[in-house]
Amino acid sequence: MTVRPGPTTRVRVRELSGSASRDRRDDLATExxxxxxxxxxxxxxxxxxxxxxxxxxxxxxxxxxxxxxxxxxxxxxxxxxxxxxxxxxxxxxxxxxxxxxxxxxxxxxxxxxxxxxxxxxxxxGSASLDALHDRCRPLPTGSFTVTPETLYGLPDRLRAAQGVFGKTGGLHAAGLFTSGGELVALREDVGRHNAVDKLVGWASLAGLLPLDRHVLMVSGRASYEITQKALAAGVPVVCAVSAPSSLAVDLAREFGMTLVGFLRGERCNVYSVPGRVS
Incomplete structure (x- = not known):
């Protein structure tokens, strides 16, 4: 009988604390x-x-x-x-x-x-920003905006919805939110880009693309591939708990995406198109 792998794997570990030790079970993120x-x-x-x-x-x-x-x-x-x-x-x-x-x-x-x-x-994906122009258009400025207060609440809402991370402490997450900060969907994976792919795939199979009225929030940093995938899905605002890469910022500025990094507590950096943060 073929066993279908799950998101977590249980192992035995020896936990050390000072001079004491004990054997116990631990849940790992499956890869x-x-x-x-x-x-x-x-x-x-x-x-x-x-x-x-x-x-x-x-x-x-x-x-x-x-x-x-x-x-x-x-x-x-x-x-x-x-x-x-x-x-x-x-x-x-x-x-x-x-x-x-x-x-x-x-x-x-x-x-x-x-x-x-x-x-x-x-x-x-594409080796340069120039190649992206062959299949992606700049994002329209439109009327989509989000308040700083809404942004400040996204990391906690993302973390609260991470069920598998709560068991393993070893997964990244990508969450899709409305302009008012309501969680629409969340996916987890050991790879941050995989979490985004799962989220975009969910929207694609449900016929919800483009995601031009939503905010994407990711755990960790904002890399080029994450912003590229968000651009292909039409996401106007991408937020990350940690730093963006230089190429991610270049992409966001060239294609009119609002890119937010270091979103922690009531602080963040807006690297491109700050006008969407009203």
């Missing part, structure tokens, strides 16, 4: 590979990515990855399921996802750079 395969209408098959992730919301992770990398257009997915191909061992069935497309598999040379990703850094 296992996920292979994403594409199948076109004509039966063409191709592995597009292998990423280390925390099991759970795997179909959303696949959909979000494909959308964020511009590999599959909105509505381009017919179905997603765990793979039952003969070359997949039974114990790996829940670590392989097949995405059926209503069109052809994307150009194969474009997939080479996506083959292997990790839970730590993900795939950069």
């Amino acid at each position: 296992e590979p996920l292979e994403i395969r594409l199948i076109s209408l004509d039966g063409t098959r191709r592995t597009v990515a292998i990423t280390m992730r925390t099991p759970g919301h795997d179909f959303e992770l696949a959909a979000g990855f494909l959308h964020g990398e511009g590999l599959v257009p909105p509505g381009g997915i017919i179905a997603i399921g765990y793979c039952t191909d003969g070359d997949v061992a039974p114990e790996a069935r829940y670590n392989t996802v097949t995405v059926r497309l209503n069109g052809p598999v994307p150009d194969l040379p474009a997939l080479d750079r996506h083959f292997l990703t990790s839970s730590a850094c993900g795939v950069c």
Whole structure:
């Protein structure tokens, strides 16, 4: 019987405290590979990515990855399921996802750079900001704003909703909020970019894209890949508990995204388009 991996794994540890010690159980965040395969209408098959992730919301992770990398257009997915191909061992069935497309598999040379990703850094996607202009447009200024008071409350609301983090202390989170600070959806993963992919995939499969009336809040830092994925989903405001990278700030400024970093307590830095913070 094939056992489906869960988001946590229980282990035995020896806890040391001063000169005392005791053996006890501990819950760890599960980290296992996920292979994403594409199948076109004509039966063409191709592995597009292998990423280390925390099991759970795997179909959303696949959909979000494909959308964020511009590999599959909105509505381009017919179905997603765990793979039952003969070359997949039974114990790996829940670590392989097949995405059926209503069109052809994307150009194969474009997939080479996506083959292997990790839970730590993900795939950069496009190598430069110039390449992003081929598939992403600058965000409209519009009338979407958020108050400083709303921003200040997001980290606590994000943390309070992290169920698996509360057990393991080892997961990143991405949360989607309204302009009033109401939590819409949250996803967790050992990889911060995976958490964003799961969130974007949830919105994509539910037909909710673009997310142009929402705020994205992430634990940890704001990297280029996170802002890239948020841009592809149309998110106008991205907030992070920690620092942004220089390329993330460049992307936000070039595409009109409001990027907030060091959001802790009643303090933060707004690195781009501060006009949305009213």
